[in-house]
Amino acid sequence: MCCFNSFMAMSFMTTMRNAWGQIFTNDKAILSLTAMVMPVAGLCELGNCPQTTGCGVLRGSARPTLGANINLGSFYGVGLPIAVVMGFVMDIGLLGLWLGLLAAQVVCAIVMVIVVARTDWFVQAKKSRATDWY
Template identity: 30%
Template sequence: MYTVSLVFMIPSGLGAAISTRVSNELGAGRPEAARLATRVIMVLSLATGVSVGLLMLLVCNLWGYAYSNENEVVEYIARMMLLLSVSIIFDNLQCVLSGIVRGCGLQRIGACVNLSAYYLVGIPAALCFAFVFHLGGMGLWLGIMCGVVVQMLLLLAITMRTNWDKEALKAKDRVLSSSLP
């Protein structure tokens, strides 16, 4: 969890940045700039996710020594790092896509996607993998990964179907309605 929390700071920052950028571009009436920023951040997110995932694979046999000197703990962490390295890629994309959806002013849809992905898919899958298939901690993480993948795919579908011109008009209307007395 400490490793994931540390690594999650990268996509968290990217998600906040793209949320601000998309909302500013849409509010300024520049839908093409918002679309371009979305494409750039997706490539950047994928690149950082793959880079960090590869780094995690390179240090997977050593990382456990940061937490314990016991071989059993070090070997368990090495096995988990393989799963975490894949999880990081999806988590990066999911975090950035959440930022895009927030920047478009679709927080309610984003919240529904989060709740459904984790409560309808992630948690049941985690319980199934961990306790039915007896995978323990790895099963719990596999289930959460299933939730992240579902969330990422739903947010990707929303982003790909976004009509940027329409979103810019809606942003303009929101700005105008909030400035009226």
């Protein structure tokens, strides 16, 4: 269901890229920038699905710190430097900032999927049974 919602959000953002900004302003420069970055924002939604699901799985398996560290490394260690370089050094501007966010989402989603896929669920089940929940 989560991935379906992500595809719907991406489709909406891509389809509405020329109309979305008009809800808020008539400024041609802002409308142009909004139309340019909406498809990238839509792609960020695709990365958000496995990232959020992976964080939930890690939280549910008593490893929230691992999920937080993956997010921290992805967004501040990868996404922020890419956004700064693309947005300001390469002078791509707003699109460069959004591409940095997209890079962070992609890295975070990939790492989350790898970590969850490599989880030994038998060990997790044993840990769960050994925990005193009351």
